[in-house]
Amino acid sequence: MTSAVTGISKEKVSELREHARQIRLHVLEMVFKAQSGHIGGSFSEADLMAALYWHILRVRPDEPKWSERDRFILSKGHACPGLYATLALKGFYPIETLWTLRQFGSPLQGHPVIKCPGIDMTTGSLGMGFAIATGIALEAQRSEKSYDVFTLLGDGEINEGIIWEAAGTANKYALNNFVAIVDRNTVQNDGACDDIMPMEPIDEKFQSFGWTVEKIDGHDMEQVVAALERGRAHQAGPYCIVSYGAKGKGVSFMENDAYWHGKAPTPEQFEAAKKELEEAAE
Amino acid sequence: MSKTDAPTHAPAASAAGAPERMRASIPTRRAFSEALVQYGETNADFWVLESDIGKSTYTYLFGEAYPDRYYNLGIAELGTFATAAGIASSGRSVVVAGYGVFITMRALEAIRSFIAYPNLDVKILSSHGGITAAIDGVTHQATEDIGTMSAIPGMRVLCPSDTASARACVETSFSVHGPVFTRLMRDPLFDIYSSGETFPFGESKTVRTGSDVTIVSYGDIVFQALEAAEQLATTGTSAEVIDLYSIKPYDRDGVLRSIRKTGALVVAENHQARNGVGYELAHLSLTEHPVPFRNLGLQDTFAESGAYQSLIEKYGISAHHIVEAANEVVAAK
Numbered sequence: 302m303t304s305a306v307t308g309i310s311k312e313k314v315s316e317l318r319e320h321a322r323q324i325r326l327h328v329l330e331m332v333f334k335a336q337s338g339h340i341g342g343s344f345s346e347a348d349l350m351a352a353l354y355w356h357i358l359r360v361r362p363d364e365p366k367w368s369e370r371d372r373f374i375l376s377k378g379h380a381c382p383g384l385y386a387t388l389a390l391k392g393f394y395p396i397e398t399l400w401t402l403r404q405f406g407s408p409l410q411g412h413p414v415i416k417c418p419g420i421d422m423t424t425g426s427l428g429m430g431f432a433i434a435t436g437i438a439l440e441a442q443r444s445e446k447s448y449d450v451f452t453l454l455g456d457g458e459i460n461e462g463i464i465w466e467a468a469g470t471a472n473k474y475a476l477n478n479f480v481a482i483v484d485r486n487t488v489q490n491d492g493a494c495d496d497i498m499p500m501e502p503i504d505e506k507f508q509s510f511g512w513t514v515e516k517i518d519g520h521d522m523e524q525v526v527a528a529l530e531r532g533r534a535h536q537a538g539p540y541c542i543v544s545y546g547a548k549g550k551g552v553s554f555m556e557n558d559a560y561w562h563g564k565a566p567t568p569e570q571f572e573a574a575k576k577e578l579e580e581a582a583e
Numbered sequence: 584m585s586k587t588d589a590p591t592h593a594p595a596a597s598a599a600g601a602p603e604r605m606r607a608s609i610p611t612r613r614a615f616s617e618a619l620v621q622y623g624e625t626n627a628d629f630w631v632l633e634s635d636i637g638k639s640t641y642t643y644l645f646g647e648a649y650p651d652r653y654y655n656l657g658i659a660e661l662g663t664f665a666t667a668a669g670i671a672s673s674g675r676s677v678v679v680a681g682y683g684v685f686i687t688m689r690a691l692e693a694i695r696s697f698i699a700y701p702n703l704d705v706k707i708l709s710s711h712g713g714i715t716a717a718i719d720g721v722t723h724q725a726t727e728d729i730g731t732m733s734a735i736p737g738m739r740v741l742c743p744s745d746t747a748s749a750r751a752c753v754e755t756s757f758s759v760h761g762p763v764f765t766r767l768m769r770d771p772l773f774d775i776y777s778s779g780e781t782f783p784f785g786e787s788k789t790v791r792t793g794s795d796v797t798i799v800s801y802g803d804i805v806f807q808a809l810e811a812a813e814q815l816a817t818t819g820t821s822a823e824v825i826d827l828y829s830i831k832p833y834d835r836d837g838v839l840r841s842i843r844k845t846g847a848l849v850v851a852e853n854h855q856a857r858n859g860v861g862y863e864l865a866h867l868s869l870t871e872h873p874v875p876f877r878n879l880g881l882q883d884t885f886a887e888s889g890a891y892q893s894l895i896e897k898y899g900i901s902a903h904h905i906v907e908a909a910n911e912v913v914a915a916k
Contacts, residue, residue, distance in 0.1 A: 374669075415672065415701045422672045423701045429693060432662045436669020443651070444675075466662030473656075 308530075309356070314522050315583055320351035320390065321522070325551045326578050327386035327399055333571040335402040337411075341548040341561040343383030345486035345519070346453060349544060350387045352525045353451060357533065362392035365418040371448045372421045372437050376430025377455035377484065378412040379563070384420075385409050393419035428461030430454075431481065435467040438479035438539075449478045449533055457489025460498045465510065471539040472511030479539045480532035481512075484519065486548040488559045507541040519544030552577050605806075607771040611749035612710040615767055616641035618750035619678060619708075620648045622757065629676035629706075629757075632656060634663045640680040640710050660685045664693035664705075671703035676757070680708040682716075683725025683766060687732055698762050699735045706756040712742065712766035713853030714881075714898065715803050719769070720888040726881055730858030732764040733831045739784060740831040742766040744805040747776040748828055755782050755829075766802060770891060773806045775826075787834035789841070793823035796847040796909045799838060799864060801827045804851050804900055811851075811905035820913055830860055838864060842874050847912035849877045851905050853895070856880030875915035877908035 324347040332338035354360070358371040375384050382402065389396050394408070401407035408417040412425025422437070424430035434452035441448060458464065471479055483503060487494050494500065504514040513535055517524040525544070532540040548562070549555030552574040566574060609617075619631065623645060633655045637643040646653035656663045660681055667677040679686075686694070686709050698705045709728065710716075716723045732740050741756065741763065743749040749767060756763040775790060782788075790805065791812050800808040805826045812822040823841050827833055842848050848868060850861035861878030868874055879900050886894055895901040 422669065423697055426692060426696055429665045429668075429697055432665030432693075433669035433672065433697060435662075436666035436671075437673050438669075439654070439666065440670040440673040440675055444673075463659075463662050463665060466657070466659035467666065469659070470656050470662065470666060474654075 309526055313356070314526070317351045317355055317522050317526070318348070318583060320355050321347040322551070322578060322581055323390055324350055324383060324386045326575065327390065327396070328382040329566070329571065329574050329578065331382055331386065331399040331402045332565050334400050335404065336565040337403050338382045338565065339379045339563045340382070340555065340566070341488065342377055342380035342455060342484065342486065344550045344552065344555065345546045345548050346380055346383045346484050347551065348520050348522055348525055349453065349482055349484065350383055352522065352529055354387050354391050356526055357529045358451065359448070360419070362419070365393055369448055372434070372450045374422055374430045374434040374437065374450070374452040375413055375424055376434065376452050377427065377458050378425035378430060380455070381409070381413045384413065388419040427455065427458040428463040432463050432467035432470070434481070435470050435476070435479065438471065438476045439474055442474065442476055442478050449480065451480045451482070453482045453484060455489070456483055456485045456487065456494050456500065456503070457497065459483060459500055459503065468507060468510040468512065475538045477536045477538065480529070480542065481539065482542045482544055485543050485545045488548040488557060488562065490559065490562050492559050503543050512539050512541045513537065514541045514543060516543045516545060519546035520550055551581065605773045605775070607746050607774045609746060610768050610771045611743055611746065612708070612767040612769065613641040614746040614749035615708055615753060615765065616644050616680075618753040620644050622753050623649055623652070626757065629678060630654060630670060631678045631680065632663050632667050634658055634660045634681050634685070636681060640708055642680045642708065660690045661693055664690040665697060667705050668693060668697040668701070668703055671698065671705050672701065676704040676706070678706045678708060680710070682711045682723060683709045683728045684711070684723060687725060687728040691731060694762070695735050699737045702737055702761050704760050705762050707762070707764045708767065709764060710767045711769045712802060714886045714894045715768040715770055715772070715853065715891065717770070717891040717894050718888050721885045724886055725766070726855050726886065727858070728766060729830060729852070729854050729860065733863070734858070737761055738831065739763045740766070741828060742802040742830055743782065743828055744802050744826055745772070745774045745776055747774065747778045747780060748782050750778065751780065751782045755784060759784065768803055772803050775805060775809070782828055784829050785832040785834060786829060787837045788826040788828065789823060789837070790826050791822065791824040793821035793845065795821045795845055796849060796913050797823045797825060797838070797841040797845045798849045798851065798905060798909060799825045799827050799860065800851045801830060801860060802853055804853050807895065807900065807902045808851055808905055810902035811909060814902065814906050815909055820909060822909055827860060833863070835867060838867060839871055842868060843872055846916050847875045847909070849879065849905060849908045849912055851879040851900055851908070853900055854880050856882055875912035877912055879904055879908055
């Protein structure tokens with residue numbers, strides 16, 4: 302039986318949801334062990350990461366620098382535990398590497414660096430990754446390369462002025478190979494996004510910059526997959542997906558709480574969160 | 584010569600006696616861009632990015648010659664440099680042009696974290712270096728650029744003094760993989776070198792040999808240093824003048840050899856004295872061979888709009904200031 306929303310099977314949807322759950326479990330453990338790192342944004346992006354890496358992106362874990370691979374730029378670089386867990390689960394490096402997060406000598410730096418397997422470009426200073434991804438897409442389009450470029454932004458991140466500089470560039474050069482996803486988890490470091498710096502209507506802002514935009518429930522796997530497929534197929538300029546969701550998604554006491562932007566759990570909190578994620582198995 | 588190339592100042596008083604052939608007909612920003620067009624003929628892969636001052640940096644010449652390799656991203660220096668980082672991360676070399684203040688301050692973080700840190704092949708054409716952007720005023724006078732760029736790990740820094748060396752710096756920039764910052768001038772000043780001369784990284788040009796004092800400079804002030812050496816000669820002081828066009832890496836051995844010979848050092852630069860080449864060479868001298876030392880540059884101050892000659896006079900980097908400093912260090916030996 303296939304989904305009514307997209308062409309993929311119900312079994313595939315369940316499989317992707319399970320990947321997302323595994324990503325969250327590994328994020329929790331790595332941040333707990335490191336006692337440092339960003340859980341909230343890693344949880345809100347987990348469904349997107351599962352859909353990207355197990356359904357959308359053409360990548361080769363055994364050949365990370367394969368020239369024709371699709372590019373993925375995590376512009377909200379602080380949410381790298383989610384990406385690191387994804388890359389380990391996908392087979393870019395051993396699961397054990399995750400337990401070296403932010404430690405001396407680890408490829409898993411506090412924010413992503415290009416020398417780490419599976420990382421296409423260094424990011425971490427908000428806004429920069431989006432412009433970097435624009436450059437990668439521009440270069441690919443003008444050089445008639447076959448791959449597509451996906452980038453994931455935070456909703457707080459779009460406060461940055463450079464976002465709108467790059468949005469203009471993507472429109473000017475009609476980058477058909479470019480999909481930006483805004484993780485609209487509604488919470489940034491200091492509190493609710495709408496209090497810190499209101500950015501809604503986000504869809505209309507990107508639309509006015511010449512982008513095609515759609516809004517989705519970023520925790521509904523069928524909607525996520527369908528939107529990413531539409532974004533990839535879109536051939537009339539850059540495509541933006543505003544993905545509404547919850548910071549800390551998956552653990553009830555972490556959801557929608559700015560406290561969990563960048564805090565590590567205590568042993569008690571770790572056990573409670575782990576239990577909740579384990580019980581969520583379908 | 585276009586209108587914007589017209590010198591904005593009367594000929595320097597100290598240069599009044601200079602032969603006419605030494606007057607440059609174009610500024611170094613234009614010389615660099617013209618050479619870029621030439622280099623682009625045989626090197627077909629690199630792109631040039633602009634932020635809407637291509638008619639001032641003269642990169643528009645590259646755009647006319649190779650429209651498919653020229654991208655004007657509007658008045659958005661930070662976005663332009665981050666976009667360049669993305670392009671270079673795909674393996675394509677990029678030249679980014681602009682004004683020094685905007686490049687080294689507004690776009691500094693993109694240059695540091697996303698070009699230099701991943702060691703990407705981005706070459707920077709930085710016009711309006713120092714107070715050579717004289718009439719434009721402080722917002723357009725890059726007087727901290729050398730210090731800022733030199734402090735970034737892996738960044739190489741060049742500052743040609745004239746037309747021939749600015750042209751040669753294009754090839755020098757592309758002779759290595761990785762980021763290179765080239766500081767250029769707004770206005771045409773004076774020519775020193777003949778075309779065909781090369782300007783490799785880590786070397787320097789001893790443009791006048793001498794035995795009593797070493798004067799190190801770069802860019803437009805090399806000419807002032809040469810003028811100073813002429814004046815010093817009339818009072819019996821023999822000055823050696825070094826053009827440190829390659830600021831990072833710099834010719835450590837050459838400078839050391841010279842100060843071991845002369846026993847005195849003056850550094851004169853169109854830059855804040857703090858964190859400039861003077862600080863670098865003071866460190867070298869103190870570590871390896873202490874000699875009497877003077878450091879001429881902006882003394883913790885902003886400049887202002889005005890004719891170039893008036894500004895270098897007021898801010899203490901003209902030929903006669905160098906003469907005074909040289910006499911002081913010679914007397915202190």
